[in-house]
Amino acid sequence: MNQKFDVIIIGAGPAGSIAAAKLDKEGYSVAVIEKLEFPRFVIGESLLPHCMDHLDELGLLDCIVEQKFQVKTGVTFYHNEERCEFLFKNKFTNGWDYTYQVKRADFDFALIKEVEKRGVYVEFNAEVTAVEASKEKQVVTYLNKAGEEKVLTSRFIIDASGYGRVLPRLFNLDKPAPSIPRGAIFSHVKDENRTTQAAENIFVHAFNDNTAWIWAIPFSDKTTSVGVVGQVDLIKEYGENEGEKFKNFIRNFPGLTSRFQDTEFLFEPRDILNYSVSIEKFYGDGFILCGNSTEFLDPIFSSGVTLAISSGHQAAKLVCEHLKGNEVNWERDYVEHMNFGINVFRTYVNSWYNGDLPTIFFTKQDNTDFKKQICSVLAGYVWDKENPFVKKHSTIVSTLAKVIRINESEVNLAE
């Protein structure tokens, strides 16, 4: 094996695969070093339409289409007796009207296998343990499948290690996330009785005064991912006695009983706590971070994989420029660019939990035009500055919620 590569990528999740595909397309030699054997389980199964733009641009759609994943055309939110459906075909921004709900083991494996087929060097069961980064040369040390220590060098490193957070840990880049610590508990269940419409829309239902919510994300093999997100104490309680409370909750949840009352859980519920993370800096001499190794907000709007893919693609584009010897404005073209999209989602996540978005979603007032623009955000088009719900995200959501509340209280007074 050639020990020297143009770029070493740590992690073979979506962020790593997309970055590898871009660099390979531009003619650079790439090694992807992945800790686990693939296919491997990871949570995060509902994609957003915008990720299709990146997959398409890099010629990665065919390998995904071949997998016959469940098509996703929208998302339906519920709260008490209220229902609010977003269909991506009704969104404001031009772009994809659908995407997929995927078992990540299969999705991630399909991507990295395609990248490997194109000539990228991929090593599984290889855990990166040390990294030296500088302007001149990068050195990556890892333990291979046989437990031997190996060393690779490169001109640049991309950290796409997700929850492993390799460079944030090694270089002390972690920063506490500003949000309330939350967790999730989840499993997969059999789901033979669902309708076609239920299969194509993911189900999100708020409960406990909007501090918690349940998801159902159907897959094409008539199984479904189910989970609950909430504050850490609630998730711990649902996880006790091998997830007994969680299982009962899923089986008896109003609106889902016809599907899940007698369902079989395909693996014991797993939990993940305090998953929100943030970062001091996104790049440094000879390295850049992308995907979940940077920032992870919250799963409510299924933004994780789309942000991982967008950041992996953007990071790789800039690394290509750097390797060509061109000056790169990392701050403007990476940090500010990524933070713009992340901050749009941050507004929507915060507005979900503080009640502003539920006010907008579940109002009886006509919200058709707003819904189109919000739908674009929910489809992942968070860089479309033509959309007022993107451009003015920091004020428009709270202002609209206030107006709706005032109108509703006037209607109540009039009655």
Ligand SMILES: Cc1cc2nc3c(=O)[nH]c(=O)nc-3n(C[C@H](O)[C@H](O)[C@H](O)COP(=O)(O)OP(=O)(O)OC[C@H]3O[C@@H](n4cnc5c(N)ncnc54)[C@H](O)[C@@H]3O)c2cc1C
């Ligand atoms: C409860 C919950 C629900 C979620 N639901 C959704 C959803 O519906 N839709 C969505 O889009 N996102 C969702 N997410 C987010 C999603 O899981 C992540 O955003 C996404 O997996 C990030 O992809 P990535 O490529 O950055 O990292 P990952 O997919 O985590 O891949 C990183 C890879 O790096 C490898 N690695 C780690 N350490 C090392 C090391 N030392 N050496 C070598 N390799 C290493 C890992 O083994 C892994 O394969 C959810 C997250 C949570 C917590």
